[in-house]
Amino acid sequence: MRTALSCSVLTYCVRKRLVLLSREKLKQQQWRNQSGGSFLELQHYIQNKPGLYGPLGTELRRNVLQQWWTAVVSSKPNVFGISARHSSECLDTLKIVDKKALDELENLPENELREGLARISQHSQGLRTGLLHGALEQYVPSLQLINRKLPFGLAETGVCFRPEPALSDTIGCSSEVTETSLVWFCSPRTSSQWLDYWARQRLQWWRKFALGPSDFSMCDVMSEELREGASRGVKVLYRFPSGSETLETLWSLGDTELLRRHHGSRAKLQCKDGRKSIVPHILLVSANMDRGVLAFLSNSLQHVQKVDSKQRLHQRKVLKLHPTLAPVKIALDMGRGSTSELRQVCEGLLQEFLEAGISAWPGYMDTAPSSLESLHAKYDEMGVLFTVMISESTLENGLLLVRNRDTTIRETMHISEIRQFLLKYISAAENI
């Protein structure tokens, strides 16, 4: 027994190392398989390691999280945002250990080692692996705010840590995951209807921002795959080129988790359901938003083929991200003409956009000359909604050329109209 265990620990780290290495390879492979390896080419979004975002990826994830918050928290009067800690003494899967304490331990005589180890293991804080914990903790203080009236929800977004992601489950799932979570408290008799309600809402949300909505689907969780304590479950799936993956799950968890967390003290947990006092049932709606970002990227990426006048085939990558999600809404570039004057116009326009909260790309700052063709190709790959070209004629009559990413049509517009045009375009896309 001893030897078996000892052996297992002695090989633990070597094995772990090997598993990590092979997993890293597998991940990169899976990565490459995603829509023909094109994630890797979207380098400003995703760097060549899972979980690492470039500047555009950071903004895209911010936009996705912001849209989730708007849909789940800001637009619902009875859902409240919370913010729990990442670590707690109650958590028990991953421990945060002070390196100094570990090092001191190594210098101990052998007979005291075990004792020291036990102490460290016992007194260390644990890292969270999900967001349910925080909502259960905040449940009691929230009751006063809502006057014990059901239903209500506690929502949170944040990073969770995973001990060892399963090999089969690696797309957008590294040892750190950005999760969104809504914990919904309702009466037992309505919990099934609420599960259906939230499942519909969530699927609608994913599809709202999709270029190909049919790649997002929903299905019931089979009874053998149910989470511990769950009576029902629903998943939202995305069809990646390499196969379907779960983006979000909805669980009907009953009241066990709440009672366990609060040591069964029913009295302080009770809420009003009409005239009765009850302990509410819980729905847990949680998504992996790193994978969500990959799903939107994969869904928005189109390979467009075009034959030019000389019968040559051109392949173009266009990232047709939804207008509200696109990290850059407009790029500003200069045509030929008096550089310093055109530059002034660009700077003024840039300032106008930034002040209106429209993220703009200062392409005119780039001094390396490039053809219009390659400029458009670059911006299409970045998913920039519109490209504005400011030229000599802008100085004369205030007109500029505005190119649309999705239609590739170039339109002439007066410089005074462009800001309002963009704001309307984006808000129209939001309200569809």
Place this chain on the structure above:
Amino acid sequence: MRTALSCSVLTYCVRKRLVLLSREKLKQQQWRNQSGGSFLELQHYIQNKPGLYGPLGTELRRNVLQQWWTAVVSSKPNVFGISARHSSECLDTLKIVDKKALDELENLPENELREGLARISQHSQGLRTGLLHGALEQYVPSLQLINRKLPFGLAETGVCFRPEPALSDTIGCSSEVTETSLVWFCSPRTSSQWLDYWARQRLQWWRKFALGPSDFSMCDVMSEELREGASRGVKVLYRFPSGSETLETLWSLGDTELLRRHHGSRAKLQCKDGRKSIVPHILLVSANMDRGVLAFLSNSLQHVQKVDSKQRLHQRKVLKLHPTLAPVKIALDMGRGSTSELRQVCEGLLQEFLEAGISAWPGYMDTAPSSLESLHAKYDEMGVLFTVMISESTLENGLLLVRNRDTTIRETMHISEIRQFLLKYISAAENI
């Protein structure tokens, strides 16, 4: 030597426990001392432990972080948001250890314990204690985006972990801290001017949202307090009732950190400064935003005394948060009248606000009757900007009473004007 060490580890955890307990007490004490213990009373914002936010505190922190992002990233064309991982193999202060591996270790025979321990200590991921690490890592991939042109910045917000917060330094500083960080890359000859520029910008930012701007101040860091490798430092301070605390620090770090991180390979680090190629110098601008939230709360809280017609003294707490930071902009309540009809008006108005992105409080849902006086007292303490009262007369002529938190003046307004009025009020406050 052995015994001394052994002793030190054997008492390590007991001592740690005691320190934790006494620190907890001290924190609560310091907490209580903050503006006469009133943090504790703002329970929807801050719960009775440091680092724990209630629903309103969560929204306040979101708003603060959003304003930081707008000022530092969105409104600057050459600052890019990044998002690095919380853990990395290069980090060495705090280690994430799988509890299972620790437990397996305890079952090992004594002679294998040390070896197992060393392996775990060596192969574990480290948790980040600051955000500089991520920016240095993202420096090289960012160069392509900006075409190697200086200056530019990489910005990030996120949670960092602290091993053992010093006892003297506990206000808003638990073992987890929400940090904001801007790493600014510039030519060596301009780094001093840029430090002055960013220091001015940051102080202005803090003061913009303050009720009493003079409580925020700036000073140079003394040479004996300089961070390792820094040639200059500037701090932004806030005068809490219990004493001044540092909210933000700006360090001029030269090029050592960048060279060290990339093992001195100058070639791939070089940027253009006019015609020359150079390795840029770094400025690090980082703030503790948990403490920032406490500073804004402390700064906005006013105790107003009032003598009523019967010569009784009333004390009122008003949380005069800046309009853009206030988590709830407007509360909707019903006066006397036909409940179901008034409720319909309230619900319509609530929906209108939420769709316009104005966070509104559905006070009309609260069925417990309360006097107008106590309603206003509650909303003032929550920092709600305006309270709208919908009554029988609203049904007749569309007029409603709007009360201003700061002036306590009640104004009559038509129901069709209120949304526009609010949007204008908030955006006017933003642009001061």
